[in-house]
Amino acid sequence: MASAAMQEEQVKLLGLWFSPFVRRVEWALKFKGIEYEYVEEDLTNKSSLLLTSNPVHKKVPVLLHNGNPIVESLVIIEYIDENWKQNPILPQDPHERAKARFWANFIEQKITEAMRTALVTQGEQQEKVVKELKEAMEVLEGEAAAKLNDKTLFFGGKNGLGYVDIVLGWICNWVEVIEEVGGFKVLDPQKQPHIHKWMANFVEVPLIKPTLLPKEKMVVCFQMVRQAHLGLAAKK
Ligand SMILES: N[C@@H](CCC(=O)N[C@@H](CS)C(=O)NCC(=O)O)C(=O)O
Known part of the structure; x- marks a missing residue:
């Protein structure tokens, strides 16, 4: 044995x-x-x-x-x-699970990857991706407005955090840094009030709060990432 x-x-x-x-x-x-x-x-x-x-x-x-x-x-x-079956992340119902996967993929393709491109580009190329990012944020705001309310604080539903929250959570800590380093603005509390409310709730979750990183330290790293990419692009 x-x-x-x-x-x-x-x-x-x-x-x-x-x-x-x-x-x-x-x-x-x-x-x-x-x-x-x-x-x-x-x-x-x-x-x-x-x-x-x-x-x-x-x-x-x-x-x-x-x-x-x-x-x-x-x-x-x-x-x-x-x-590990405890504390399910994805919904149990197949249709709800499919919807959660849909939004996770939307966030990944239209927001996460686009934000990465916006960080390492400039001029017309950056303007184009920032415009697409703003459109994607509007779509996500629509989903947040439809799904979230005073009782349902997270995309995971009444039981708390779920797949979409975990996939989207990075925006709370990273977007401000990337916007500052990249010199553009995508998040706007006036235009995305539901997403901002979700962000305010997400950062207060006891599991999340201690994992958030200091902005100043991240800015230095992301400046290096941007400079390295722009330098490489200039040499091409
Ligand atoms: N789609 C991947 C992206 C992972 C990714 O881009 N990781 C970066 C760090 S943030 C990396 O390891 N980069 C190394 C490299 O590009 O050589 C995922 O979701 O895990």
């Missing part, structure tokens, strides 16, 4: 402290109450563990569960939800 020690699960997360993709995986792990070992990666000198665990994209986050690598933050969150 296997000993208790042998049966113990090994959960390791390869991360980067200022990555929104990593942070949302940490939120999912904490939400489930899963103990894990966090390993900070140096992306200028990627570890062989990162390169062998995520050979296609070579990016963090990577979750290693008993040595098995799982990559891509949304895939990791779904894996966590399927493996």
Whole structure:
């Protein structure tokens, strides 16, 4: 018979402290109450563990569960939800689950990736993506207005945080920083009152609050990211 020690699960997360993709995986792990070992990666000198665990994209986050690598933050969150049944992240009802996946994908494609592009571009290219971002925020505001109210504070519904909240949560801590460094503005409390209310509630969640990062420290990192990309683009 296997000993208790042998049966113990090994959960390791390869991360980067200022990555929104990593942070949302940490939120999912904490939400489930899963103990894990966090390993900070140096992306200028990627570890062989990162390169062998995520050979296609070579990016963090990577979750290693008993040595098995799982990559891509949304895939990791779904894996966590399927493996550890306590505190469900995705809705149980298949139609509700499909809708949550739809909005998570919308956020990823139209907001997260667009925000990354806006950070590392300038001029006409940046103006175009900022315009698209504002349109996407309007769509999301419509969904927030339809779904959220004084009783339903989160997209996860009356029971609290869910998949869409965990996927979208990064905007509370990162958008202001990216806007400042990139020199543009997307979030506007007048135009997206429901999203702003959701943000105000999200940052007060006891699990989330202690994980929020100081803005000044992040600004320095994102300035370096922007400069590095603009420098590379200028050389092309
Ligand atoms: N779609 C991926 C994005 C992950 C990602 O872009 N990670 C960045 C850090 S924020 C990274 O590892 N970059 C390394 C590289 O591009 O070489 C996810 O959701 O996990």
